[in-house]
Each structure stands twice: as structure tokens, then as C-alpha cells.
Amino acid sequence: MKIYRVRKEDVSFFKELDPFDRLSIIENPMGFARVAMNEDDDQKEAAGILIGTITEKRITVDWIAVTPECSGHGIGEELLLNTFFMADENDIDEICAVMSFEYGTESFSKGAESYFEERFFEKEEEAYGDMIISLSELKEMKFFDQNLSKLPKAVALSSFKAGEVQEICDKLCSIDEAEMLFQKEDAKSLPDRDLSYVIMDEEEPCGGLLVQEAGECLLPIYYYAESQKESAALVLSSMQAALEKYEDRDVLILQRGKKVFELLSRIFNDQRGSKIMTADISVFREYSSTLKGSV
Numbered sequence: 001m002k003i004y005r006v007r008k009e010d011v012s013f014f015k016e017l018d019p020f021d022r023l024s025i026i027e028n029p030m031g032f033a034r035v036a037m038n039e040d041d042d043q044k045e046a047a048g049i050l051i052g053t054i055t056e057k058r059i060t061v062d063w064i065a066v067t068p069e070c071s072g073h074g075i076g077e078e079l080l081l082n083t084f085f086m087a088d089e090n091d092i093d094e095i096c097a098v099m100s101f102e103y104g105t106e107s108f109s110k111g112a113e114s115y116f117e118e119r120f121f122e123k124e125e126e127a128y129g130d131m132i133i134s135l136s137e138l139k140e141m142k143f144f145d146q147n148l149s150k151l152p153k154a155v156a157l158s159s160f161k162a163g164e165v166q167e168i169c170d171k172l173c174s175i176d177e178a179e180m181l182f183q184k185e186d187a188k189s190l191p192d193r194d195l196s197y198v199i200m201d202e203e204e205p206c207g208g209l210l211v212q213e214a215g216e217c218l219l220p221i222y223y224y225a226e227s228q229k230e231s232a233a234l235v236l237s238s239m240q241a242a243l244e245k246y247e248d249r250d251v252l253i254l255q256r257g258k259k260v261f262e263l264l265s266r267i268f269n270d271q272r273g274s275k276i277m278t279a280d281i282s283v284f285r286e287y288s289s290t291l292k293g294s295v
Contacts, residue, residue: 001047001075003082006033011215017049020132022063024215024252028190030054030181031214034082036066036075050079053181053254058094059087062254084120084284095279097121120279132217135239136248143232143267144239151233155200156241157193157210165191168198169222172208178224179259180210190221194245197237199230209234211242217252218242223260231263 006014011023014035025031036048048066052059061083066075087095097116138144157165169191172178191210195218199207207230210222225231242249253264 001078002037002039003034003078004037006035006049014046014049017046017065017067018051018063020063021216021250022051024217025051025053025062025219027214028053028181028212028219028221030221034079036070036079038070047073048075048079050076050083052083054086054090054092055181057092058096059083059092060096060098060254062098084279084281087281088285093281095121095281097277097279116277116279120283121277132250132252134248134250135218135242135246138239138251138267139243141267144236146232146236148233148236148240151236152199152227152230154197154209154230154233154237156237157191157196157198165193168205168208169210171205172198172210172222172224175224177259178222180222181219181254192218195238195241197234197241199225199234207231207234209238211238214252217250218246219252219254223263225259225263228266231266235263235267 006023006026008026011018011026014023014033017035023033026033030053031051032054033049033051035046035050038045038047046067047070049064050061051063052061054060061080064076064079083095087093157168160168173180190212192213195211197209198205207225208222209220209225212219212221223234225234242251254260
């Protein structure tokens with residue numbers, strides 16, 4: 001059994017283990033996927049997969065799956081353990097596991113909570129969770145009935161020169177409470193400038209919503225707004241631009257922090273249920289020498 005990092009060109013090979021197209025996240029530099037492979041007589045067979053994102057503060061596990069024939073052989077354990085080692089090597093203190101009910105009860109493992117509880121995950125909190133939703137579905141929600149002309153002005157990144165875009169992204173990254181899914185040095189190349197919007201205070205950006213194409217999905221990679229009206233202006237402006245450009249497309253929304261949660265709670269007022277469980281790496285480090293010896 002070997003564990004590999006999935007490359008973009010290999011994505012189609014793992015479709016059976018990724019029915020909800022979570023692998024599109026590896027289009028973003030923060031996204032990653034590890035796959036467990038059985039190798040026998042020069043033949044390779046995918047046995048399990050773990051998909052997530054990694055930032056300076058935490059690793060988030062978005063999806064973990066094992067093929068039916070390989071279930072019960074500790075493959076999920078190996079993938080999760082590999083992720084703990086990755087966090088330890090990168091001095092990351094927290095791993096989150098997102099368990100979203102958005103996919104329906106048939107695909108949600110009822111034993112997932114106890115599984116993670118037995119593997120260092122102790123804290124549990126309600127959240128809206130990660131989700132994939134189409135532009136057409138979003139458009140039907142009451143949140144998007146707001147009159148954009150009565151909201152603060154949001155300006156598309158495409159309105160700025162290339163050099164100005166880099167400067168704006170750098171300044172947005174310096175906002176302490178901002179939530180982002182990209183490295184500062186990638187800011188210039190990642191956002192789709194037609195779909196990314198900022199709020200300007202004279203010549204200074206004071207809020208923004210940056211969106212990136214990730215495979216067949218649209219992925220918000222940065223969000224910060226100082227008020228609900230500015231938040232609405234950013235989201236509605238980006239939404240209208242996306243509908244004009246694509247007519248319809250799936251949007252991959254990652255639950256990563258308080259600001260995003262507050263925004264989602266205003267968009268989805270139907271109390272969608274999901275949970276985030278968190279593991280403190282310090283607990284893992286106490287046992288790491290024993291665990292490494294058993295791998």
C-alpha cells in the first residue's frame with residue numbers, strides 16, 4: 001500500500017471515489033488530495049482517497065472515501081495519519097473535518113462522528129458546511145432579491161490595471177479578519193477578475209470577494225466585508241457577473257471561518273445542518289513517536 005498526492009492529470013482515474021467532484025479543489029494551490037494505491041504485478045488500483053485544503057493555520061479534510069472491497073483494512077486510517085504527519089511537518093496546529101449533510105443521508109456515514117472522535121478529533125460545532133450549489137439555485141434565494149443599486153458600490157477587479165490588481169490583493173490580504181484560501185504571492189494570478197469584486201474607500205480596498213475557476217466549479221477564495229450591506233453588494237455583483245458569463249455553473253462554497261459562516265447564515269436561512277470537528281495537533285504529537293513506529 002502506497003500513498004500518493006493526486007495530480008491534476010490523474011483526476012479522472014479517481015472518479016469512482018469522488019462522486020461529488022471534490023477533486024476540483026486541487027485546481028487551487030491550497031487544495032490537495034492523497035490517494036492510497038494497491039500495487040501488484042505492475043498494476044495499480046485506487047483503494048481510498050482523502051481530499052482537503054491546507055492553509056498556514058489549518059488543514060481541513062473535506063472528503064474521505066474507501067472502495068467497498070478495501071473497507072475495513074485501515075486505509076482511511078493511513079490516509080488520515082498521513083494528513084496528521086503533514087500538519088506536524090508544516091507546523092500546523094489544527095486539523096478540521098467537515099461533515100456536510102448536503103449530499104444526502106445515503107452517502108453520509110452515520111459512524112463518521114465516532115470515527116473522528118477516536119482519532120484525536122474532540123471539539124464539535126454546528127456549521128453550514130461545505131457545499132456545491134448551482135448559480136441558478138442561488139438565484140432563487142430571497143437574499144438575491146435585494147436591489148443592487150441601493151447597496152454600496154462594488155467594483156470589479158477587471159476595472160483595474162494589472163499592477164493595481166496585485167496591490168489591491170496584497171492590501172486585502174493584510175486585513176486581519178479576512179478569510180482566504182490562497183497564498184498572498186498567488187493573488188495576482190488566481191482570481192477571475194470578471195467575477196471578483198472589491199469595496200473601495202477612496203483609493204484603498206476595505207472589502208472584497210475574490211472568485212477563482214476550479215475545474216468546472218467557481219470557488220470563492222477570499223472574503224471580507226465590514227457591513228452586511230457591503231457583503232450583499234459584493235455577493236450580488238459577483239453573482240450577476242457569473243450569470244452573464246456562464247448562465248449557470250456550480251459554486252463550491254468552503255466553510256472556513258466566522259465571516260463566511262455569518263454570510264451563509266444570511267443566504268441560507270433554512271438552517272442547513274453540518275458539523276465541523278477539530279483535532280489539536282498537540283495531542284497527536286504526544287503519540288507521534290509511537291504512531292510513526294507502527295506505520
